Amino acid sequence: MKKCPNCGFDNQESDRFCKQCGAPLEQKQYRRTGNGEEPVSNQNPKPSNHKPLIIxxxxxxxxxxxxxxxxxxxxxxxxxxxxxxxxxxxxxxxxxxxxxxxxxxxxxxxxxTLWNNNKASQLADFMQTWGNKMDQQYEDCGINSDNDVNFYGYHFPSDFNTIEYKVDDQPVTVQWSQDGSGSADYNVVAIYSDANNSKAMDAHLYLFTIHNGQPVVLITQQTNGGGGLHFKETANQDLRNGFASIVNN
Missing domain, CATH: 1.20.5 (Single alpha-helices involved in coiled-coils or other helix-helix interfaces)
Structure with a gap:
């Protein structure tokens, strides 16, 4: 018989609920110990939850x-x-x-490249053409020339370094330059004159110079030798443009 733990009613062994009060009938299991028998719980132990630890x-x-x-x-x-x-x-x-x-x-x-041998050759050709146009015959009388032109008592190139030069009546420094560079007021790269081929008192002397980095052609027609040699910038536009074109080429 299975006694109801709630009301004490005797039920059959096969009954799961009390026939009198309807209470569930637990069938406890026992295990033997040193003090007798102890009931064994039928509940399965809950598995430990490791999910928080994994997270x-x-x-x-x-x-x-x-x-x-x-x-x-x-x-x-x-x-x-x-x-x-x-x-x-x-x-x-x-x-x-x-x-x-x-x-x-x-x-x-x-x-x-302000001045070199090639430009000197170009100027020689230009002076021949321009001289023919002006009905004048010019000679190269620069430092490198074999000519020695007598311009009213001033000999070029032999007297070049001993002459007192003036431009617009102001004393200036003048020096010969092979390439157009130099520290003088006027760095001379070429000298041309028609003194050996002109009529009396009608000669021209041109200094082709680099002045402050720019091409400048100076002319004198001075006929006496007193007080140095006086120059001014040529007014001939063809001559000015021709020399500038050669220098700047």
Whole structure:
């Protein structure tokens, strides 16, 4: 018989609920101990729940991976910047050097090409053509010439370095220059005169000069030798333009 724990009614062994009060009839199991028998619970132990621990572990791992990725990325960027900086500085330095060399080369080229042998030959051809047009015959009497022209007592080129020169009645410094450069007021690159082929008191003497970096043609028709040799800039536009074209070519 199975006694109801609620009302004490005797039920059949097969009954699961009390026939009198309807209470559930538990069939307890017992185990033997040193003190007799103890009831054994039929409830299965609840499995331990490890889900929160797994979630925490995943979060920790994710944080560590993120921190590691951040550190590695920062190191890569630093290394890249260190590698790129010298290249940038080197490129900037090279560009600056190239610009400096180009400017120096340009200045040097400009100075070197103000006058040379080729331009001297061009001027010789021009003076022959222009002289024919003016019905005048000019000779080269520069420092490099074998001619020695007597211009009213001044001999060119032999007296060139001993003459007192004036331009517009003002004393000036004059020197011979092979390339157009120099520190004088007027750097002379060529001298032409028709004194050996002109009529009396009708001779011309031209100094082809570089004055403040610009081509200037000076003329004198002075007939006496007192107080130095007086010059002024020629008014002949063809002569001025012809010389300027040769210098600037």
């Amino acid at each position: 925490i572990l995943v979060i920790v791992i994710a944080v560590l991976l993120f921190a590691l990725a951040f550190i590695l990325g920062k190191n890569v960027m630093t290394h890249s910047n260190q590698n790129n900086t010298p290249k940038t500085e080197k490129t900037a330095s090279s560009a600056k050097s190239a610009v400096s060399e180009s400017a120096t080369s340009s200045e040097s080229s400009s100075t070197a």
